[in-house]
Amino acid sequence: MSSAIAMGNKSLFQGLNLRQKTILIISFTSILLFAIVIISLFLAGNALPTNFESKNLAPSLEHPFGTDWMGRDMFVRTLEGLGLSIIIGAFASLISTVLTLILGLFSSLGKTADSFVSWLVDLFLSVPHLLLIILISIGMGGGTKGVIIGVALTHWPSLTRVVRAEIKQLKTQEYLHISKNLGNSKWWIATKHILPHLSPQILLGTILMFPHAILHEASVTFLGFGLSPHEPAIGIILSEAMGYLSAGYWWLAFFPGLSLLIVVLAFDMIGENFGKLMNPKMAHE
Amino acid sequence: MYLKGENISFGYKKDNLILKDVDIALESGEVLGLMGDSGSGKSTLCKILSGYVPNYQGTISIDGKKISSKGYNPVQLIFQHPEKAVNPKWKMKDILNEGYLVPQTILDSFGIKKSWLNRWPNELSGGELQRFALARALSPKTKFLIADEITTMVDAITQAQIWDIVLDIVEKLNIGVLVVSHDKTLINKLCYDVISLADINKV
Ligand SMILES: Nc1ncnc2c1ncn2[C@@H]1O[C@H](COP(=O)(O)OP(=O)(O)OP(=O)(O)O)[C@@H](O)[C@H]1O
Ligand SMILES: [Mg+2]
Numbered sequence: 001m002s003s004a005i006a007m008g009n010k011s012l013f014q015g016l017n018l019r020q021k022t023i024l025i026i027s028f029t030s031i032l033l034f035a036i037v038i039i040s041l042f043l044a045g046n047a048l049p050t051n052f053e054s055k056n057l058a059p060s061l062e063h064p065f066g067t068d069w070m071g072r073d074m075f076v077r078t079l080e081g082l083g084l085s086i087i088i089g090a091f092a093s094l095i096s097t098v099l100t101l102i103l104g105l106f107s108s109l110g111k112t113a114d115s116f117v118s119w120l121v122d123l124f125l126s127v128p129h130l131l132l133i134i135l136i137s138i139g140m141g142g143g144t145k146g147v148i149i150g151v152a153l154t155h156w157p158s159l160t161r162v163v164r165a166e167i168k169q170l171k172t173q174e175y176l177h178i179s180k181n182l183g184n185s186k187w188w189i190a191t192k193h194i195l196p197h198l199s200p201q202i203l204l205g206t207i208l209m210f211p212h213a214i215l216h217e218a219s220v221t222f223l224g225f226g227l228s229p230h231e232p233a234i235g236i237i238l239s240e241a242m243g244y245l246s247a248g249y250w251w252l253a254f255f256p257g258l259s260l261l262i263v264v265l266a267f268d269m270i271g272e273n274f275g276k277l278m279n280p281k282m283a284h285e
Numbered sequence: 286m287y288l289k290g291e292n293i294s295f296g297y298k299k300d301n302l303i304l305k306d307v308d309i310a311l312e313s314g315e316v317l318g319l320m321g322d323s324g325s326g327k328s329t330l331c332k333i334l335s336g337y338v339p340n341y342q343g344t345i346s347i348d349g350k351k352i353s354s355k356g357y358n359p360v361q362l363i364f365q366h367p368e369k370a371v372n373p374k375w376k377m378k379d380i381l382n383e384g385y386l387v388p389q390t391i392l393d394s395f396g397i398k399k400s401w402l403n404r405w406p407n408e409l410s411g412g413e414l415q416r417f418a419l420a421r422a423l424s425p426k427t428k429f430l431i432a433d434e435i436t437t438m439v440d441a442i443t444q445a446q447i448w449d450i451v452l453d454i455v456e457k458l459n460i461g462v463l464v465v466s467h468d469k470t471l472i473n474k475l476c477y478d479v480i481s482l483a484d485i486n487k488v
Contacts, residue, residue: 174369177337182384182421183357196374 002236066251080232093212096155105161147226159205293343318472321482335362358426365412378402412439
């Protein structure tokens with residue numbers, strides 16, 4: 001009896017600790033990412049000094065990430081690139097989330113609407129993602145604008161599929177039928193009953209979309225279909241660095257690549273911990 | 286006013302009819318009992334009568350007119366499990382007033398306390414939730430009430446209380462009620478007339 005109470009207390013205590021730990025991880029990681037964006041915005045104003053006397057320097061205390069063939073500090077370039085990546089990722093996730101929302105709510109209106117959305121999702125998922133981005137990007141005139149639109153318009157299908165399944169399940173709920181019987185329109189039911197149930201899932205989906213969007217933008221840019229060479233993008237830095245790898249300037253690719261990986265993992269970590277917070281076992285209503 | 290279901294046939298699967306050529310009529314102000322074995326299709330019939338099932342055969346009408354699938358349905362269904370009939374993410378006061386602004390008199394007669402209005406559904410008992418579901422459905426636009434085992438989850442005293450209130454309100458509003466229950470004593474106490482689903486179902 002008393003041991004049962006003690007155990008109950010203990011698990012409650014652990015739950016609280018875990019919850020606090022989770023929140024701590026989320027806050028810390030968010031601050032890190034936010035700091036990168038802020039710093040990169042400050043840096044973006046002033047052009048990096050080119051200094052041919054200190055070109056192609058290996059990492060040192062003065063230049064922790066080394067310097068490139070124009071003597072530019074790679075640490076600063078990497079920060080700027082990461083900041084740009086995160087901003088583009090944020091924009092793309094936002095647009096994709098809005099599309100998910102619109103399509104999800106639209107699918108709730110009826111059978112035909114639902115089939116249409118499902119068809120659209122399958123259509124987009126049937127084309128290789130990177131190819132789709134490149135096609136849209138070229139179609140939109142290429143360059144910075146093209147890749148941003150391409151990334152923004154292609155990240156909704158998987159989240160939309162999840163949201164659509166959730167809506168299907170919700171629609172069997174008795175209170176939705178009651179709402180209809182009380183005279184409420186389909187649109188009213190979609191926004192007042194269905195949407196509040198979806199918002200946690202959509203928020204989580206958006207966070208998890210970030211790393212995908214960032215990596216896709218970097219890949220497309222790396223392949224030469226994306227941002228223009230004078231943008232401080234990670235994709236540009238990496239593709240430039242390729243030319244110097246044979247010369248032994250490993251730091252040109254290594255540190256920017258590693259930083260990109262860390263940023264992507266940071267977003268995954270936020271998403272994962274956010275998902276844990278939403279877990280009914282931990283959520284306190 | 287008459288609510289009529291004529292030649293109602295329905296099955297969840299094509300080759301397995303649960304209801305066949307069912308005729309049922311309910312008059313304004315009437316309290317009609319419906320009994321039947323478990324699984325015989327009482328709840329299914331209730332759902333069909335109140336517009337929850339789109340693909341049945343036969344006709345449902347009020348005074349010969351089909352009921353529109355848009356707008357307020359004059360036939361309101363109350364379920365056995367009130368916790369499924371409320372959105373868990375809504376406060377009780379929003380749930381209560383979803384169809385119309387429920388007047389204080391009805392709240393008072395159901396004994397719905399002011400402090401309950403600011404709670405979430407999971408902070409109320411089944412019986413308390415059922416009072417909300419009933420108050421929500423008893424708007425002046427409601428002409429018929431389908432009560433599918435609505436007091437199975439409460440004790441005998443509460444059951445009597447709830448039915449006293451409902452009968453009082455439906456009498457004032459001249460609403461016709463279909464009472465579905467396994468409880469013969471309850472049905473005999475409430476209803477002028479009782480029908481058995483087996484008698485009207487030709488399956
Ligand atoms: N959504 C559904 N899908 C498939 N079959 C169903 C569904 N709902 C009910 N049935 C089946 O239809 C039959 C009639 O069910 P119904 O709920 O109408 O019975 P009932 O008379 O209300 O029973 P009870 O007295 O136990 O409430 C049962 O055999 C049941 O298994
Ligand atoms: Mg039943």
